[in-house]
């Protein structure tokens with residue numbers, strides 16, 4: 590990786606297939622050191638955009654820079670610096686997991702002496718060491734996904750494009766994927782993740798680019814002082830051992846609320862500070878509070894609002 594890497598910068602990208610406008614006009618930035626989510630409804634152009642960024646598809650118009658290179662001008666330079674994990678990928682059935690990684694390493698011109706250690710480290714990273722010498726046909730769908738991630742990393746890329754990386758993974762593997770992706774960004778890589786599993790992205794990403802019908806409709810910051818969670822009123826759930834007392838206190842304090850449901854009483858709060866204040870008030874007033882937490886992930890809420898009438 591070079592410190593000069595600028596991650597991904599794309600402006601006004603458009604790509605059509607005959608009459609079909611797959612990507613109309615997408616603007617997107619994925620800076621180094623951060624995990625950026627690319628979210629949008631089915632058919633909104635995410636995969637087409639990722640293929641363009643990976644130098645596998647030429648856009649009709651717009652400008653794209655990946656790790657400082659234009660994929661249409663210098664696709665080799667882009668591919669050399671980009672790790673691409675497609676949502677579905679084939680493996681060579683006759684090869685073992687280690688052989689797959691060596692073959693891909695050869696394709697990326699990773700010197701042979703470096704490969705042995707690299708392949709071992711990657712298999713360790715994705716918890717497939719015991720499958721190193723077994724054919725890929727024995728892998729489950731989730732294990733194949735994990736091998737796909739290792740495959741994307743063989744040439745130590747500075748930009749990572751992950752299309753639905755969590756699909757097919759069991760809960761433990763998803764949690765592990767989350768920490769692997771965070772660690773890869775912490776090493777200075779620009780990571781762009783497309784996924785439909787928004788609750789999961791909430792915990793993994795720093796920024797989200799929301800697309801609908803081939804256009805960028807919002808860019809939201811999820812971490813740091815600009816975080817959307819602190820800027821928007823959103824529903825929270827408060828659970829108490831004594832609902833009557835909880836409702837009486839919420840009414841007295843003029844906090845708008847719903848009726849008690851299985852998972853608690855819904856209240857609308859402007860952000861973390863309001864939540865902390867409400868919790869302190871309830872406790873002070875003697876309400877036996879069990880929990881207070883956001884009703885849905887912030888990304889999920891933003892997504893639903895922005896894509897409401899765009900399906």
Ligand SMILES: Nc1ncnc2c1ncn2[C@@H]1O[C@H](COP(=O)(O)OP(=O)(O)OP(=O)(O)O)[C@@H](O)[C@H]1O
Pocket residue numbers: 606609610611612629630631632633634635636637638
């Ligand atoms: N090779 C192609 N030929 C014709 N139409 C295509 C082609 N590739 C994609 N499209 C169309 O372009 C649109 C965007 O597709 P794309 O796969 O990029 O969406 P997506 O956001 O990745 O969808 P999903 O979330 O379902 O994976 C869709 O209407 C799709 O049918």
